[in-house]
Amino acid sequence: LLLVFAIIIVPIGWLFWLSLFDEAGGFSAANYARFFEQASYIKTFVTTFKVAFIVTGACVLLGYPLAYMLSQLPRRAASICLIFVILPFWTSVLVRTYAWLVILQRKGLINSWLIDLGVISQPLSLANNFSGVVIGMTHILLPFLVLPLYASMKTIDTDCLRAGMNLGAGPAATFRQIFFPLSLPGLASGVVIVFVLCLGFFVTPALMGGGKVIMWAMRMEQTTSLYSNWGAGAALGVVLLVVTLALLGLFQWLLGARATGVWSSR
Template sequence: MSLATPQSLDYPSGDVSATSLNREALAGNARREARNLALLTFPAFSLTFVFVVLPVIWLFALSFVEKGQFGLGHYERMITYSSYSKILFTTLKISGIVTVICAVLGYPVAYLIAQLPGRLAMAFIALIIIPFWTSVLVRSYAWLVLLTDAGPVNQTLMWLGLVDQPVSLLFNETGSIIGMVHIMLPFFILPVYAVIRSFDWRLLEAASSLGAPPVSAFLRVFLPLSLPGVLAGAVLVFVQCLGFFVTPAVLGGGKVTMVSMKIASNVQQYFDWGAASALGIVLLFCVLSILYIGHRLFDLDRLLGVR
């Protein structure tokens, strides 16, 4: 319907007002819906605003305060001491490695569980969730016992003849990564499982009936459709790893420093929230940059099914 045509001459005026009324009504509906949506989401948004956005802004402001006065001292310190950039790098590196290992180990598990009949699948899910009931500290100390030179892991490796001497699995990054993978795996498996569970298996049948061999049906149909789960799991794992404290502290033997540990020691050393918040702000900035680059490279919105 073109508005440019002089139709008002040919058509009774009532019809025109009817169309415009209709349009107005529709627009009104849309407005009402938008308002209702805004009302419904208001509690969640205001909670997020008050408890997440405002504190972050406040932290940001605090990072420029030094002994009650404005100053860039907290940021200067991060440049003066190279330990800060090393700690940031270690944190990002370990988090990345843990995420990749979780993906490699977790994906087949989620795939397997999704194929199992209901009751068996429930049993497997229970097995994955049960460790959550044990504290992270206890699980980390358990690894301390397992990974020593004389511990069961090294004993088994030597008994199998895979190594002649105990491998150093403890008090280094390896130990921290092993412990963190153990704790993070469920966070990867569960979202991937949820996505695979709702997968329409007829798509695979369609693919093979169109002549796709199993491998390419998996790679070109199944894998891309499960990516939203993989990405959700990966983001969950990666972000939680960035804030890990206990496990790298226990299994890293003091040789692995992650940002959270340095934040804690800065609060204790300088008695100044700014000393800790500046570090938090830098970490936040790093993570946002990584997410932005990931977004530009992989179009995260589409993969996560946002659009």
């Protein structure tokens, strides 16, 4: 408990205290007022959550089928495939981001293939924009959803699935009514991890966005490093923390209501 207090509570408390002082060192709530008065902050806030929702959704669409496929493989084959899922963790985020820049640039691998195949006549703009940020972040964060989801799927008792099929449920009904509800805890864990990581992501949006996609962490860095306004930067951190906790609480409530509804309907 003392360790939690020292590592978590004290830094957050200091962040909040620092946010209450303006540039002149006076006690003021001007840093929070600036957030509501300047359109650039609102735009950055909306962009951050827009990217977070899109990337999280993309990770769910790609990660759930992948985790399901891994859970159905024999143990040896699944272990080999998991190595490729974990492999990106051994490479720096910076290196992977630059790799995507090379792949997605106008003369990169994807555009070259599409032009050679006759699919397009002019290179697509895939990097240094919003699409590039989403692609890069989805690739980097996908394992954070697959791993907890796979672990949750492996704990599902196959006897429950066989019992459902013995009672006349087809494969689709068995998946929809038994497998999917039982996999929700793992899916929820993965979604929360990916979403929270998206909100604080810095390297990939800074490089893949080409300065056109400004996210919250980038705005905080500009405020503190470029303008040396630590109070305003701290206020940005506090606002992001409060909104994130509120959304996570809402998500947990919705998930609990969903789980209660699923089991009460049986």
